[in-house]
Amino acid sequence: MTSIEAVTLRTILDSRGNPTVEADVIVNGGYGRAAAPSGASTGRYEAVVRPPQEAIPYAYNTVIPQLVGLDSRDQVTFDRILHEIDGTGTFEGIGANIAVALSLANAKAAASAIGIELYTYLGGVYADEAPLPLGNVIGGGAHAPGATEIQEFLIVPTGASSTEEAVFTNALVHKEVKKLLTGRGITCGKGDEGGWAPQISDIDALGIIGEAIDTVTDETGVTVGIGLDVASSELWDGERYAYRDISRTTEDQIAYIADLVDTYGLIYVEDPLHEEDFEGFSTLTSQIPDNCLICGDDLFVTNPERIQRGVELSSATAVLIKPNQIGTLTDTFEAVSLSHRTGMETVMSHRSGETTDTTIAHLATAFGCIYLKCGIVGGERIAKLNELIRISENFA
Ligand SMILES: O=C(O)[C@@H](CO)OP(=O)(O)O
Numbered sequence: 001m002t003s004i005e006a007v008t009l010r011t012i013l014d015s016r017g018n019p020t021v022e023a024d025v026i027v028n029g030g031y032g033r034a035a036a037p038s039g040a041s042t043g044r045y046e047a048v049v050r051p052p053q054e055a056i057p058y059a060y061n062t063v064i065p066q067l068v069g070l071d072s073r074d075q076v077t078f079d080r081i082l083h084e085i086d087g088t089g090t091f092e093g094i095g096a097n098i099a100v101a102l103s104l105a106n107a108k109a110a111a112s113a114i115g116i117e118l119y120t121y122l123g124g125v126y127a128d129e130a131p132l133p134l135g136n137v138i139g140g141g142a143h144a145p146g147a148t149e150i151q152e153f154l155i156v157p158t159g160a161s162s163t164e165e166a167v168f169t170n171a172l173v174h175k176e177v178k179k180l181l182t183g184r185g186i187t188c189g190k191g192d193e194g195g196w197a198p199q200i201s202d203i204d205a206l207g208i209i210g211e212a213i214d215t216v217t218d219e220t221g222v223t224v225g226i227g228l229d230v231a232s233s234e235l236w237d238g239e240r241y242a243y244r245d246i247s248r249t250t251e252d253q254i255a256y257i258a259d260l261v262d263t264y265g266l267i268y269v270e271d272p273l274h275e276e277d278f279e280g281f282s283t284l285t286s287q288i289p290d291n292c293l294i295c296g297d298d299l300f301v302t303n304p305e306r307i308q309r310g311v312e313l314s315s316a317t318a319v320l321i322k323p324n325q326i327g328t329l330t331d332t333f334e335a336v337s338l339s340h341r342t343g344m345e346t347v348m349s350h351r352s353g354e355t356t357d358t359t360i361a362h363l364a365t366a367f368g369c370i371y372l373k374c375g376i377v378g379g380e381r382i383a384k385l386n387e388l389i390r391i392s393e394n395f396a
């Protein structure tokens, strides 16, 4: 038994300058630390976050005394107890930020006590491949208001032969996009996730990224695919998708996305429709070629019940996995395994508000996710990418 000896919670800074929760779990022979990230375009059905200044004192009184003495290696019981103490099903009581930090820190403590890496502890001998990085190269929406209308223009170095090459290919495209923007006299800063945030149309963004990829592929020989996170719940006004100069009905939106997939050869589209529209997702998925994943983020919120509904309606071919949307590692694992059992891919994802915590690089590898979505540059993003490079050394 790896007994939990002490638990500490503190408030730390996130990448947007907001307070977030960090947990330390100390066990006999090891310790684990994890921090909660936070979203800007959060799904309506995500587990509930409580402000750290309220949630931490509450956890010291109500949660931590019940965790001390538990066996850290029994993650299922640890997570069940978090749910029992909370009692709401959505972590409204203790806060999903507290729950996720504690749950991940506990797994890391158990791995550390055994003296193995987290991805090996969770994935065993069959965790032998690192996911490809899916990175945000241009962005707007809730992450950079005033820039592009689609929230994220993503790239995946599908032709990379190593994690190092994959990570650096994305970085080269990111640099090349800056060159092209500057060459056209377009000034831009960066959005919350480190993608460029120019005031250009979505179509121009796709054109520029295509050009940048061509240059990088010519230089390196590595092919790169393009994806989108439309984050459509942010555009949906209850009746239509309200873009700046046009508003689209659901049918128009489906036709628009299908056309983008076709014209730009997209290989990944996340949240093309809003978070309630399982049927619209299903119609779009049936029209899209198999080589393009249709991924649900706000639609599924890493919640097995919602994923099951998506399975029944064939709404998507991939599920975005964000541990803080559901609150515990065990719930996250259930979401991943249900997705895989039903033939869907999984994409482990950062949030727009992040810390230098690298846990998701381990989870993505342990759980066999196809992609790790975590940006391209910026300290809190490269922390995860550099960890992925370290993890991949073991598979060489
Ligand atoms: O929509 C998303 O997929 C995420 C991460 O890119 O954004 P946020 O964390 O703001 O929900």
Ligand SMILES: [Mg+2]
Binding pocket: 229, 231, 270, 271, 297, 298, 320
């Ligand atoms: Mg998303």
